[in-house]
Amino acid sequence: MSDSLERRNTDSSGPLLRVKDLHKYYGNTPAVREVSFELGYGEIVGLVGDNGAGKSTLVKILAGYHKPDKGEIYFKGKKVEFNSPYEARREGIEIVYQDLALISTMPIYRNIYLAFEPKRGIFIDKKTMKEEARKFLKSMGIDVDPNKLAGELSGGQRQMVAIARALMFQANLLLLDEPTSALSVYEARETLNFVSRAIKDTYRGRASAIIVSHNIHHVYSVATRILVMDQGKIVLDIPSKEMSPIEVEEYIVKITKEKASQR
Numbered sequence: 693m694s695d696s697l698e699r700r701n702t703d704s705s706g707p708l709l710r711v712k713d714l715h716k717y718y719g720n721t722p723a724v725r726e727v728s729f730e731l732g733y734g735e736i737v738g739l740v741g742d743n744g745a746g747k748s749t750l751v752k753i754l755a756g757y758h759k760p761d762k763g764e765i766y767f768k769g770k771k772v773e774f775n776s777p778y779e780a781r782r783e784g785i786e787i788v789y790q791d792l793a794l795i796s797t798m799p800i801y802r803n804i805y806l807a808f809e810p811k812r813g814i815f816i817d818k819k820t821m822k823e824e825a826r827k828f829l830k831s832m833g834i835d836v837d838p839n840k841l842a843g844e845l846s847g848g849q850r851q852m853v854a855i856a857r858a859l860m861f862q863a864n865l866l867l868l869d870e871p872t873s874a875l876s877v878y879e880a881r882e883t884l885n886f887v888s889r890a891i892k893d894t895y896r897g898r899a900s901a902i903i904v905s906h907n908i909h910h911v912y913s914v915a916t917r918i919l920v921m922d923q924g925k926i927v928l929d930i931p932s933k934e935m936s937p938i939e940v941e942e943y944i945v946k947i948t949k950e951k952a953s954q955r
């Protein structure tokens with residue numbers, strides 16, 4: 693599977709992603725404003741901020757679910773304008789949601805190939821799917837039987853399979869929206885360690901991740917960089933080693949209090 697990833701056209705001379713002056717309004721509500729940032733290859737970014745700060749809207753724009761009202765996105769050195777999540781996916785941007793990650797009533801191997809099933813003639817090639825899924829999960833260090841129903845997995849395993857699926861389809865940018873919110877402490881740690889291993893080791897230099905989370909301490913364990921959003925804007929962009937999670941938390945509390953006092 694990693695062979696096909698090699699074949700993907702990656703211009704690694706510039707940044708993986710460059711976002712320039714992005715704006716998105718819902719009616720009169722500015723959800724994302726003046727957002728500009730770059731993301732290099734191999735980075736894991738923790739995107740944090742208070743409720744309603746604009747985090748989900750930003751990742752949904754990057755994933756092709758929303759069109760920005762203004763601004764530009766460059767991905768792998770090329771300007772992109774996505775009309776659908778499918779188009780973003782085709783370019784190598786995958787979003788993984790906590791709830792929508794997998795279909796419980798389907799076996800894991802079917803979930804992995806959902807909408808991209810290999811065919812033999814006019815039929816779906818189940819044998820190839822099973823074999824490839826087994827090899828791939830093993831290569832990613834996920835110890836599950838691909839014939840099992842997704843509904844039989846633990847929350848952490850579901851997340852890992854969903855993330856692995858995204859990488860299998862050659863994603864260069866993984867967008868994880870609250871990947872740990874429904875997980876136990878142990879599962880959350882396992883899932884984030886899995887992301888870290890995948891980005892830093894297995895797919896080293898070829899993929900990056902943006903992790904949206906309410907839990908600063910969770911993302912800090914793996915993030916190389918932290919972006920803080922407030923009222924649609926990025927108000928802090930800092931390497932994670934330059935500020936402790938407590939300091940970032942205090943920063944968010946401070947701006948939230950300032951906002952409240954201005955009302």
Ligand SMILES: Nc1ncnc2c1ncn2[C@@H]1O[C@H](COP(=O)(O)OP(=O)(O)OP(=O)(O)O)[C@@H](O)[C@H]1O
Nearest residue numbers: 718721722723741742743744745746747748749750
């Ligand atoms: N579909 C929508 N229609 C109208 N307003 C929306 C919609 N989605 C989000 N908003 C508004 O846009 C702003 C940003 O919301 P968004 O969900 O992006 O923030 P968030 O940082 O992800 O919040 P949370 O952490 O609570 O999920 C908020 O003011 C929110 O109320």
